[in-house]
Amino acid sequence: MTSTELGIARAGREKRYRLGVMGGTFDPIHHGHLVAASEVAAKFGLDEVVFVPTGVPWQKSHRDVSLAEDRYLMTVIATASNPRFSVSRVDIDRPGNTYTVDTLKDLRRERGEDVDLFFITGADAVRQILTWRGADELFDLAHFVGVTRPGVPMTADDLKHLPPKAVTLLEVPALAISSTNCRERSRQGEPIWYLVPDGIVQYIAKRGLYPQDQSGVPRDRN
């Protein structure tokens, strides 16, 4: 959506604009991400979900991460067909480690005060939020939506350490897909068709992103 279209859409409505924010390393983006964003958009009545690929994901510094431009382009390709999905460069254009507190402040600055922000995150990331930089500020900047993820058991008890009402848990259709598994499958010459959108299979092949490991041992089991 262009900024003019956004302005027209906003002018014609009384309710505040509801913007979902789906942050991720997206190395590569897969259907688990897309289903999570789509479900939260439907359940929370979001006007738009902006996907924000990380610049430098500091909590993944133990492994190689593909170039930000490749992850950005994959995110654009995967979201292009959905008129409510968009992609932001705020994290990849900001130098240094990526912190969500900066992401949310940048989006607030860009989109204005009359927007409610909903940060979408998987159950694994919800558990980690208090380790994030500026965690005490995060819940004033956005409402957090933690989506269920296969292999990550999560109940309301797991949210006890977070401020009350700061996070909503949402059950989404279970897709046992991870970027790690997609990378490993590519490296072992196994198909990733239907785990990721078709254009992503083709982009990975074209750019040789996760080359087959001749030793048969995945490079980044994490």
Ligand SMILES: Nc1ncnc2c1ncn2[C@@H]1O[C@H](COP(=O)(O)OP(=O)(O)OP(=O)(O)O)[C@@H](O)[C@H]1O
């Ligand atoms: N299958 C899934 N179901 C629900 N949420 C998911 C799923 N995969 C990823 N997420 C969530 O999407 C966000 C971005 O995830 P990320 O880009 O790190 O993908 P990932 O599959 O977890 O990657 P990796 O395996 O490399 O750690 C995180 O909040 C993560 O919890």
Ligand SMILES: O=C(O)c1ccc[n+]([C@@H]2O[C@H](COP(=O)([O-])O)[C@@H](O)[C@H]2O)c1
């Ligand atoms: O702010 C932080 O310190 C922080 C630490 C780890 C992860 N995050 C954010 O959480 C989202 C998912 O991250 P990841 O590493 O699981 O792809 C992404 O938007 C990250 O920027 C944020």
